[in-house]
Amino acid sequence: MTKFTKIITTGVMASAIAAPALAQEAASQEAAVHTQFIFNSLLFLIGGFLVFWMAAGFTMLEAGLVRSKNVTMQLTKNMALFSLAGIIYYLVGYNLMYPLGNWMIGSDEAGGYIGAIGVAVMEVVGAGADTVDDLNYASTGSDFFFQLMFAAATASIVSGALAERIKLWPFLIFVAILTGLIYPIQASWKWGGGFLDSQLGFLDFAGSTVVHSVGGWAALAGAIVLGARSGRYGKNGKVVPFHGSNLPLATLGTFILWMGWFGFNGGSQLAMGTLGDVTDISRIFANTNTAAMGGALAALVLTQLLYKKPDLTMILNGALAGLVAITAEPLTPTLGQATLIGAMGGIIVVFAVPLLDKLKIDDVVGAIPVHLFAGIWGTMAVLFTNPDATLKGQLLSIIIVGVFVFAVSYVVWMVLKATVGIRVSEEAEIVGLDMTELGMEAYPEFTNR
């Protein structure tokens, strides 16, 4: 007999006649709880492999948008950052993010600030109802698997912005700090039940702020400290276009990210074991999809109007910005609202990409417009569809997270720059990182140099 049936059956043995029915009821309720546990865990497993898939999406998107001489480096960085992020998250991040009340600094009631220390531990093999960590939630293994992917996604965002001139190892050091400290600490403030959640009532369903803007702030700090690619901005302030070397790959990456986002947002419902939960997940899937469509179409129409020619890279980033924008609240909007929230994301991208260039902030793949700007927009847009959101809660949380992540990232980048150096030599940059840093071309037979 499990812990659960013990609780249920205690105190209900009112009469001998009722006993069989009551015991039966207890068994039936226990089965229902187990079924819900399975559905919830399954949601995390499916959601997790979909968000894992986003790692491939970021990799393909970035490999397609850099010049061919830097592709092997971009591939290497993505493989390495994902692997490193995952292991660091296991060692430090998971318990820092989910202290389950055991805050090192703060408390659930007064506001949590810094979570717990320790490696992630899953349930024992062949767990029963009395050995799973939380019978009314899901298996810890599935939760860990799912959450790990979010930490890795945050790091992936940074990689694209800083492409084509950053050194591999300093970048990986930053990834370790980002996924071991910066990301989980700020994530604990909301998703670990910390002060943004308990004191400010901040709402961020799947991470427009907690994941995407965090990656965006870290990328922005890095882009500023690192400086633009050699030759990117002419003397007269003119932007020299650097063309992505493989647009099918970038498009594939976008489709992969779009697909993975169903897991990203849908899994963030955190439960699938009830009729209400699965119906909500269904809303989330449909809204996530339509926001991406809205973002893509908005960028298509807007680039046609502004430049007389549709711009594929803007359309791809428009779809992604739509996805980022809906991530803070994929549940409450109607399909129409979700489409508009996504469309605004696409519009933001089309205007923000040239704006960053004007500021000489060189973001190779458009990660800052997509993940930071559309992330802020999405977080504010919660106000339009979810009555529980407050202007103060949303705005203040965006600022607190932004200041924290940008400041810490900036300091880390500056320290790395001052110590090991973060940038390859100009010659290396001109020749390409693939040959100078790795000695391996991505397309040895294709390029017509």
Added chain:
Amino acid sequence: MTKFTKIITTGVMASAIAAPALAQEAASQEAAVHTQFIFNSLLFLIGGFLVFWMAAGFTMLEAGLVRSKNVTMQLTKNMALFSLAGIIYYLVGYNLMYPLGNWMIGSDEAGGYIGAIGVAVMEVVGAGADTVDDLNYASTGSDFFFQLMFAAATASIVSGALAERIKLWPFLIFVAILTGLIYPIQASWKWGGGFLDSQLGFLDFAGSTVVHSVGGWAALAGAIVLGARSGRYGKNGKVVPFHGSNLPLATLGTFILWMGWFGFNGGSQLAMGTLGDVTDISRIFANTNTAAMGGALAALVLTQLLYKKPDLTMILNGALAGLVAITAEPLTPTLGQATLIGAMGGIIVVFAVPLLDKLKIDDVVGAIPVHLFAGIWGTMAVLFTNPDATLKGQLLSIIIVGVFVFAVSYVVWMVLKATVGIRVSEEAEIVGLDMTELGMEAYPEFTNR
């Protein structure tokens, strides 16, 4: 207490002693219904993201089979058509396709012809048993998500056939009409319970006719009105081979489509909440897979015999034709029958591709043989394995759908041709659509022109 338990408990309160057991039975039955609802909705969510993935598959297949000078356009068209199709389907298509008895023209009994007008509306957030639209089916959100992907797939079929010479915006206008009117109206005739279903007993499990041949007919009409690519057919009637620029991409696209088809056919079971349903879905998965294998192998062997060399693009299209062929009835065949049905699809493709060229119908990727011809074959093949199918029902439905879709498509293409024009200039075609229409090369560093 939910609506369902109310119904169950009414009239069964026969005795006071029996009451606890009966109340318990009602609760247990309610739980079972909820569990089935969750499974059914989950089927649509998984099926939906798999069919979504087919959009990436079409995109990669087409991008790999066109020449490099037209790749960016093909990518742009696919991103745009998917997004547009989805939003149009939300605005118009979904209710037109599923009137749930509220026909504008016709009725469930006498035969439905034109469905209902209105945007798609999902259940409320946190729906309960009394607020879901159909407790014995699945969440409307999941159903909408799944069905939207089918509408988009129909449009994707058209895009490949007309590649390398069609203008972007007129193409998108056609997509809007196809996914907003043509597709949902004819789909309502069968899947909305309309006259093909109720009067003719037409059987088309997952859409060999309703989806694939519809895309194929629309593509055929477009290919005829649009004309062949410049230089494709020599003066002497000889076909000038235009080589696909990236066969790994085309192969990847085929694998993606194959994977997505498990959702396409499996999800079309429409339920997973019973032992019988999941066993049927298992049959469908295995049959879908083996039909693709049969189609690929048949094309491999046949091209070896006919041309002394296996032809990869035929093998890819053979696998896809196998998938299209099994789509009308993936459930009833045995594994052996399914393999043969798929193999015949592969054989059809090998013979139909040169036949179309003889007719100077220029189908860039082989979409018409794969989706139209194999779709017709698959629809007729239902007769071999499903005793409920009638020759009249299948044949007449193929003809009715074909005439409707081809005629309307032809008129729309002609009107577009006469008004805005549908074809780029010959110079643009020779230079490539990427530079002339979009100003962006797909592989700026690779091509040795």
Added chain:
Amino acid sequence: MTKFTKIITTGVMASAIAAPALAQEAASQEAAVHTQFIFNSLLFLIGGFLVFWMAAGFTMLEAGLVRSKNVTMQLTKNMALFSLAGIIYYLVGYNLMYPLGNWMIGSDEAGGYIGAIGVAVMEVVGAGADTVDDLNYASTGSDFFFQLMFAAATASIVSGALAERIKLWPFLIFVAILTGLIYPIQASWKWGGGFLDSQLGFLDFAGSTVVHSVGGWAALAGAIVLGARSGRYGKNGKVVPFHGSNLPLATLGTFILWMGWFGFNGGSQLAMGTLGDVTDISRIFANTNTAAMGGALAALVLTQLLYKKPDLTMILNGALAGLVAITAEPLTPTLGQATLIGAMGGIIVVFAVPLLDKLKIDDVVGAIPVHLFAGIWGTMAVLFTNPDATLKGQLLSIIIVGVFVFAVSYVVWMVLKATVGIRVSEEAEIVGLDMTELGMEAYPEFTNR
């Protein structure tokens, strides 16, 4: 009333008063069994499409690692081998592998050696509790679908090692023998309940030995009989590097394989219908992921240390070796142990690749280090985390399987070499198999030859 409820209700009709509750209990238990059946079948369906996806992963990995002149052939071989393997497995392999006690040679008790003959047969359409093959397991269709993918994966392993010089048709003959006889016979020894399982207590959860080393042994035999690629090993014993033509494709292939491995290992739990099973699957997902991360990071660090430059292809193979290594026991290790088991896989690859070259065994993609060496390591590593494993059981089984597969494969390759020939001419090899064997270039516009 189903078979199950009959059993339950027989002999429990103790009293008239208890009857309603007991009938209710029987119904409730029946529902629970059905729910478990659905979950179990769903696990195979999801696991199956994920392992299917690995076919695309192998294809992309191999297409990326061969030179551009052999890419079309590599794509053709992968499409063909998957299709052929699946159909052969249906015709012969499935029942040979799972005799369900009906051994042609041997018995469950004394040890099974050769399974049963016959094509695979799924349950009837609309199966009920009394017509499914095993109510306490999963639908046969889903099991067949899942297992078929493993047979195909085994064949995929061989294809990469022998690339760039083997003829298509002899290769496919070998694939037929491998997937129709070699693979299912040795797999029956463990997974069909044969003598390795019943007599030796061999443990191999998802196939480090049964799948991966089998592919590896077959590849090794083939590589020896076939000989190295022309020009690969210089007169002075120096290895001439042949560069992969498309590293983004190889990286994509690795990500695809990694994703598919969640199905490969997770699905091998064979059940998801209980709280314990889903918790175990969660462990497996997390461990599988972290082993890949460990393998990738180990290869990254080690190549940096050894060669002063990280080597992307080693990192990719390191991740894959980590996955192979954890496959024999993805359940019992902790996250830390799984990371180390995977890391050791990555280390093995970094040392084994040059070792094979020293032996002039030319393995184009590193399949032998990844699948054979890391497979052996993973099979032995079970001893560290699973107390049920015995040194004798593991070691002897590795040897028995290795001797059987290598010897039979070697003979088959020799016979093929002596009869139809297995190698293209040297001219063909220099020109490339794409033009000489298939007449179709993979990238007709890119290569700068």
